Amino acid sequence: MRLATIRTGDTTTAARLIDDTRAVSLNAPDVGALLRDGGFEEGEEFTFSPTDLAPVIPRPGKIICVGLNYAKHIEEMGHKQPDVPTLFIKFPEALIGPYDDAEVPAFNAETLDFEGELAVVVGKRARHVKNGADYIAGYSVINDYTQREYQKRTQQWHQGKSLEKTAGFGPWLDTEWQPGPAITTTLNGEVMQHSLTDDLVFTPAKLIEFISHLYPLEPGDVIATGTPDGVGHARNPKRYLADGDTVRVEIEGLGAIENTTRVM
Known part of the structure; x- marks a missing residue:
């Protein structure tokens, strides 16, 4: 459904x-x-x-993002594979619809990057759970749109990860789809990222288990499970987003989102 x-x-x-x-x-x-x-x-x-x-869920109570969760992306960003999930927070004000424009003020428009991701949505309250799969309502697609200069200024990533009106989220919640098929991110039609959605260091179920031991998860909470290799920041030369650039994130069998950057 x-x-x-x-x-x-x-x-x-x-x-x-x-x-x-x-x-x-x-x-x-x-x-x-x-x-x-x-x-x-x-x-x-x-x-x-x-x-x-x-946005499939316009105002989630929590949007929890996972960094460094695909092995090749960990390598391209120069990090070691983590023993526990790397978590940071995105706020609901960052979310836009699956086909809305990403509107960025000119003063925030440097070093903009794409991160196509699989999103898992929590279906019921989860606290100290042992089987995270039982708490999954379904899956969706999200772009962890990132301002790299802000992200890299400190060891805390949040400031570069939650720009207002930038993160496409949707197009829907699929209650039957399961991880495995490929995720593909294109920039103006050129493939940037391509990986299987079950090639994760920490699976959606394991993420729910881990996070639920930190704080309860509620119905409608969203976990962005991490991005594959191929992001613009890790390329040589770097490929940052400019006014008019269109990013499409598609997960086979699940759906696609497509957002164009508009510098305001």
Whole structure:
């Protein structure tokens, strides 16, 4: 089942997708509320376009990002493979829809980079859990859009990882898809990243187990599981994003997001 948050005029509705243009409204304003409150009561069928898709969960209680979780990316960034997950936080204000533009003020527009990622969404409260797989609602696609200069200024990454209106998230939540197929990131049609989504140091289930021993996870919380090798910052010469550059992140069988950078 594919669940999406769809813009309908000045509001949004959670919906169950029938296909790429048709959906059935559900009794919740968005997928996050649906997971928190339950009640999959179906309403009317309606049509939509890709640009109507909002971030699949517009305001997660937590967006927890994982750094250094693909072996080749760890190598290209010059780090040793970690013994425990490397975590940092992104705020909801960073999220945009799967086909929205990433709007960046000119004073933040240097050294912008892409990081295509698999996102796992928590389906029920998880605290001190032993089997993280039991707590997964489904999967989605996210771009951990990054300002590398800010990220590298200190040992804490957050300041370069949560720019407002930059992180495409969607297009939907798939409750049946499982990790394994490839993730591919393209920049203006050129392949930048390509890897299998189960080639992770820490699996989605293991991430939920680890994080739940730090603090509880709630329905609708999001974990961005890390990015493969091929990011712009690690290339020679470096490939940073400029005004008009379009990044597409596609995960086979799951979906794709496509966002264009607009320097404001």
